[in-house]
Amino acid sequence: MGRKQGGLYINPKKFGTLRKPCMKEMVTFLNCLALNQNNDGKCVRQKELLSACMDAQTGKSRKPWGSINYHLQRLSRGRK
Numbered sequence: 001m002g003r004k005q006g007g008l009y010i011n012p013k014k015f016g017t018l019r020k021p022c023m024k025e026m027v028t029f030l031n032c033l034a035l036n037q038n039n040d041g042k043c044v045r046q047k048e049l050l051s052a053c054m055d056a057q058t059g060k061s062r063k064p065w066g067s068i069n070y071h072l073q074r075l076s077r078g079r080k
Contacts, residue, residue: 009069022053 029050032043040047 009072021057022050025050025053 025046029043029046032046033040036042
């Protein structure tokens with residue numbers, strides 16, 4: 001149960017910061033909410049920026065060529 005010993009593998013969680021495109025907008029919106037006692041009427045600008053960023057991300061799909069680990073497995077099969 002698990003991966004075979006000696007295989008190539010990259011932990012994708014280590015590269016998690018690369019996949020968080022709207023983090024800055026979300027943090028600014030949450031900070032604004034915290035400063036204004038959860039009154040989102042005063043944080044309209046930050047909310048619009050966050051919504052625009054999230055809407056822009058929904059059109060992007062997964063890369064068609066697959067994950068890095070899939071390609072590493074393919075390489076190791078050809079090596080044998």
